Amino acid sequence: MKITDIFIKQKKTYSFEFFPPKNYSSTLELGINIGQLIKLSPSFVSVTYGAGGTTQDLSFDLIDYIQNKIGLTAMAHYTCINATRDKVENDLDLLYKKNIKNLMLLRGDLPGKGFAGLNQEFQHASDLIALAKSKNQYCIGAAGYPEKHPESIDVETDLKWLKNKVDQGADFIITQMFFDNEYYFKFVSEARKMGITARIIPGIMPITNFKQIQKFSEMCGAVIPDKIVSVLEPIQNDKNTLYQTGVDLAVEQCIDLLKRGAPGLHFYTLNKSRATIDIFSSLPHGLIH
Numbered sequence: 001m002k003i004t005d006i007f008i009k010q011k012k013t014y015s016f017e018f019f020p021p022k023n024y025s026s027t028l029e030l031g032i033n034i035g036q037l038i039k040l041s042p043s044f045v046s047v048t049y050g051a052g053g054t055t056q057d058l059s060f061d062l063i064d065y066i067q068n069k070i071g072l073t074a075m076a077h078y079t080c081i082n083a084t085r086d087k088v089e090n091d092l093d094l095l096y097k098k099n100i101k102n103l104m105l106l107r108g109d110l111p112g113k114g115f116a117g118l119n120q121e122f123q124h125a126s127d128l129i130a131l132a133k134s135k136n137q138y139c140i141g142a143a144g145y146p147e148k149h150p151e152s153i154d155v156e157t158d159l160k161w162l163k164n165k166v167d168q169g170a171d172f173i174i175t176q177m178f179f180d181n182e183y184y185f186k187f188v189s190e191a192r193k194m195g196i197t198a199r200i201i202p203g204i205m206p207i208t209n210f211k212q213i214q215k216f217s218e219m220c221g222a223v224i225p226d227k228i229v230s231v232l233e234p235i236q237n238d239k240n241t242l243y244q245t246g247v248d249l250a251v252e253q254c255i256d257l258l259k260r261g262a263p264g265l266h267f268y269t270l271n272k273s274r275a276t277i278d279i280f281s282s283l284p285h286g287l288i289h
């Protein structure tokens, strides 16, 4: 089913993101975690592509397994950086043949030396989105950045290019993680003023490992507010207290988002199930639907 058809039935969607496991034991662990998360009846799940050096074949195998063996609606992430048009066309066709009709289309991160030495047939996600849209058979998601993409000079310029992605054919937007909801609501409000009407689903990353989250937030430019740092820093080595506090903070964040009109939640699960389950089951039932 296309995610846009799910939107017609569900005012709010709940989705979980996975990445392809790198070895046998993480494959088994992911299987168990997906088994646990299915019980929450997600609206759809997604599988990253090429991020963190994971192999692209594994992404396709995992998405195929989730869509066709487990039977969940699955969305394949796909990046175009350094790709030839032939490769992109072949990959998109292959996914379609595997019954994958939902795509999260991205550029992918630039290496340190920028575009130098790379194939430049696709310079931006919008080029990929336009190509996929021309085939008229996919439902397309694009990435949005409430605190702007790190390469952008300001939020307004970044939003202009986001609008371009929607104009080229993106049907909805999932955001980068953020820890201060005000960034999300300001981003949505500015996007609406620019004429972006697509759903903007907030991306949620629970903080259960302080050092890891600091590294992620530095990489993607998401600020961890001082009031959160001051709570988490002193307990960062107390695993259990940090876990519970991180979950409590995420529950607070999700309740605020849903109460103020966010159209659902997309969880960056990091291939674990416990935090997402603990957060999701702490949300008041009346808020979820």
Ligand code: FAD
Residues within 6 Å of the ligand: 047, 048, 049, 050, 051, 052, 077, 078, 079, 104, 105, 106, 107, 108, 109, 110, 123, 124, 125, 126, 142, 143, 144, 149, 150, 151, 152, 157, 158, 159, 161, 162, 164, 165, 174, 175, 176, 177, 203
């Ligand atoms: P773009 O939309 O191309 O934007 C990149 C930069 O170029 C921005 O600064 C933008 O403002 C600017 N820009 C955009 N269009 C134009 C234009 N036409 N002209 C000039 N400037 C322009 N990475 C992976 O490798 N694999 C994944 O699976 C993955 N999944 C992700 C999922 C989500 C929800 C998010 C938020 C990010 C994900 N990423 C993933 C990371 C993403 O690849 C990086 O953030 C990347 O640096 C930018 O990708 P993009 O699609 O936003 O690029």
